[in-house]
Amino acid sequence: MTDFTWTRAQFHMPDRVIYLDGNSLGPLPLAASDRMQSMLTEEWGEKLITGWNDCGWMQMPRDLGDRIGRLIGAEAGHVVVGDTLSIKVYQALAAALRLRPDRRVILSDSGNFPSDLYMAEGLIKLLGPEYELRVVAPEEVGDAITDDVAVTMITEVDYRTGRRHDMADLTRRAHAVGALTVWDLAHSAGALPVDLAGCGADFAVGCTYKYINAGPGAPAFIYVAPRHADQAEPVLSGWLGHDSPFAFEPSYRAGAGIERMRVGTPPVLQLAALESALDVWDKVDMADLRARSLALTDRFIAGVEAACPQLRLQTPRDYALRGSQVSFAFDDGYAAMQALIARGVIGDFRAPNIMRFGVTPLYIGEAEIDSAVAILADILDNQLWDTPQFQMRKAVT
Amino acid sequence: MTDFTWTRAQFHMPDRVIYLDGNSLGPLPLAASDRMQSMLTEEWGEKLITGWNDCGWMQMPRDLGDRIGRLIGAEAGHVVVGDTLSIKVYQALAAALRLRPDRRVILSDSGNFPSDLYMAEGLIKLLGPEYELRVVAPEEVGDAITDDVAVTMITEVDYRTGRRHDMADLTRRAHAVGALTVWDLAHSAGALPVDLAGCGADFAVGCTYKYINAGPGAPAFIYVAPRHADQAEPVLSGWLGHDSPFAFEPSYRAGAGIERMRVGTPPVLQLAALESALDVWDKVDMADLRARSLALTDRFIAGVEAACPQLRLQTPRDYALRGSQVSFAFDDGYAAMQALIARGVIGDFRAPNIMRFGVTPLYIGEAEIDSAVAILADILDNQLWDTPQFQMRKAVT
Numbered sequence: 001m002t003d004f005t006w007t008r009a010q011f012h013m014p015d016r017v018i019y020l021d022g023n024s025l026g027p028l029p030l031a032a033s034d035r036m037q038s039m040l041t042e043e044w045g046e047k048l049i050t051g052w053n054d055c056g057w058m059q060m061p062r063d064l065g066d067r068i069g070r071l072i073g074a075e076a077g078h079v080v081v082g083d084t085l086s087i088k089v090y091q092a093l094a095a096a097l098r099l100r101p102d103r104r105v106i107l108s109d110s111g112n113f114p115s116d117l118y119m120a121e122g123l124i125k126l127l128g129p130e131y132e133l134r135v136v137a138p139e140e141v142g143d144a145i146t147d148d149v150a151v152t153m154i155t156e157v158d159y160r161t162g163r164r165h166d167m168a169d170l171t172r173r174a175h176a177v178g179a180l181t182v183w184d185l186a187h188s189a190g191a192l193p194v195d196l197a198g199c200g201a202d203f204a205v206g207c208t209y210k211y212i213n214a215g216p217g218a219p220a221f222i223y224v225a226p227r228h229a230d231q232a233e234p235v236l237s238g239w240l241g242h243d244s245p246f247a248f249e250p251s252y253r254a255g256a257g258i259e260r261m262r263v264g265t266p267p268v269l270q271l272a273a274l275e276s277a278l279d280v281w282d283k284v285d286m287a288d289l290r291a292r293s294l295a296l297t298d299r300f301i302a303g304v305e306a307a308c309p310q311l312r313l314q315t316p317r318d319y320a321l322r323g324s325q326v327s328f329a330f331d332d333g334y335a336a337m338q339a340l341i342a343r344g345v346i347g348d349f350r351a352p353n354i355m356r357f358g359v360t361p362l363y364i365g366e367a368e369i370d371s372a373v374a375i376l377a378d379i380l381d382n383q384l385w386d387t388p389q390f391q392m393r394k395a396v397t
Numbered sequence: 398m399t400d401f402t403w404t405r406a407q408f409h410m411p412d413r414v415i416y417l418d419g420n421s422l423g424p425l426p427l428a429a430s431d432r433m434q435s436m437l438t439e440e441w442g443e444k445l446i447t448g449w450n451d452c453g454w455m456q457m458p459r460d461l462g463d464r465i466g467r468l469i470g471a472e473a474g475h476v477v478v479g480d481t482l483s484i485k486v487y488q489a490l491a492a493a494l495r496l497r498p499d500r501r502v503i504l505s506d507s508g509n510f511p512s513d514l515y516m517a518e519g520l521i522k523l524l525g526p527e528y529e530l531r532v533v534a535p536e537e538v539g540d541a542i543t544d545d546v547a548v549t550m551i552t553e554v555d556y557r558t559g560r561r562h563d564m565a566d567l568t569r570r571a572h573a574v575g576a577l578t579v580w581d582l583a584h585s586a587g588a589l590p591v592d593l594a595g596c597g598a599d600f601a602v603g604c605t606y607k608y609i610n611a612g613p614g615a616p617a618f619i620y621v622a623p624r625h626a627d628q629a630e631p632v633l634s635g636w637l638g639h640d641s642p643f644a645f646e647p648s649y650r651a652g653a654g655i656e657r658m659r660v661g662t663p664p665v666l667q668l669a670a671l672e673s674a675l676d677v678w679d680k681v682d683m684a685d686l687r688a689r690s691l692a693l694t695d696r697f698i699a700g701v702e703a704a705c706p707q708l709r710l711q712t713p714r715d716y717a718l719r720g721s722q723v724s725f726a727f728d729d730g731y732a733a734m735q736a737l738i739a740r741g742v743i744g745d746f747r748a749p750n751i752m753r754f755g756v757t758p759l760y761i762g763e764a765e766i767d768s769a770v771a772i773l774a775d776i777l778d779n780q781l782w783d784t785p786q787f788q789m790r791k792a793v794t
Contacts, residue, residue, distance in 0.1 A: 086633070
């Protein structure tokens, strides 16, 4: 049984803040400060170049990949950490296309995170105009998986609405017509149990700065199913994905399995923070997490709907169709979110009109949910958002 | 006048270590520990998601890019930090090829770092077999720049031999036949003055974990000449290179100038360490650095040649042809290097037979050079390298 009182005590939370934005950037694990100090002074400072072997730096992307693998139902040895999510999308997509050389269509949906679509566009620029990025509405994805599709590129949980795709069903449909799947787990990893192996997913990618709490700019990860691992061709063929990186051979030979999805030198300092974040996750049972996430999201939805009739729920009520965030539409949502933040309730806003609230059982409980609802109701009832200060926009990630 | 006593005091150096491997991984800037603590506890911990604006995280890749820009002679506003060097090579190469759509040849040399060649191979896999990676010997590059070459991809200072190309001459020759240039500054940035703008370089890339001292896995940088900045097409078209990343538009529109060479979320923790490293560099005059680097490398070469006739100098004696490392060939170089490391003199080894020594005036002086020579001579004179312990190989980056 997961001890959520313990997990909560592992994070730093600023005074008077109710943090409902862990789906954008998770909070600081308290142990990260000491871990980073030891990384700097005992490892980098004292070991210098020998840290690559003596401190296991070179192995970290694999070790940490396996610990993430447990959260997402990956087979051991098939996840590696590195780069950014956009880069990992590109890698997975390019490899999947090369496994289906007779097909030309990448299928995605309009709820996908734009960067995934942009990376596909960039890839197609190189591949040639005979390739097509076909984007349909989220609810049309299933029927759109036709036998000309090479690969589906779907984010399991929609970053705006919190709507969740059925990974098992869509993967089955893709395989039924000979297509492959790339799953983006940005809003799944650490948000809910994922069963990549059970669903038969082909490729998956995700980031670690959201629900996993590894810090701003924390690296991404990539999963390749064991059946593809030695066939998937890396087009970002960097030296650390080479079969023998330190032989410095003149030509590329792909490393075994997931090793070939490495590219350049791993970001060791960011990996130290990820390590501290995973030390907490190692004590979390994903079924417990899901039960608590659903209870808290239910509570938030019920509270907001009772107190704030101006807001329209965008997240499906059906558990099977939901991640761990709740989104409401409100035309003045940007200003309302700024007013909320000024009161210490941090969520975020996504154009054109979505107020997003991440629900993260590791450090959020009933008291925060209830306070957030009360403050939101006060702001809406009294139109406290309607000031020039809150309506002036600036970029927030 | 640069105060090298001061710069030396800014780094942590382990007891009884003579560190001649700063060309592989620079040492810890002492200020990095405090800076990282403030990044973790005051910024990430306290500001959470608002750190992207309130702490300037989103701007760091540009601010730090400009500070690196001074070291490499770039125009202000034309360098951005992010990703790994392999990724930046790919970006620069792809953009350069798209600026020369009628040509099919990437010209490089066999002294280039293998990862650069591997990334070019991967790019060609997508572009098609009509493209060619043409690799010639380092001394043949000039004559090999023929009018079918789209882009030359050259590492200015050879990672094994320390041989330096003539950037001004090769760039001029490339432009004379309508070709573009991608310069890899991995062993140049922080090693010697570089004059990208003066040489008319088109693209340049480099890393920050070597001479710049930003730590293991520190991010890379990319330069695009002002005349190309708004024309260069990003094929790794990630959201942070979009003209309006937070509008979440469905299609990619490249950002202005160097902004389009951003891809995903910047590695903010690694950037904090880079900031501390650049705080030292801000006080360094590159002409002073070069003068001291040449004096120290001369001293090392003279000392080794006098005391160790078994070693054959691989680095050119001519100043114009030299970076800030010295390489010697020795058939038992691997074991000899292990024996040196066991005595506290840390250099490194590159297959098949190169002993590499990085000379870094920020924290190395005459005393270290003389001691390293004496220990090396003792090891060679007494064949202290000839033990099974030192001959057993393991991977070292």
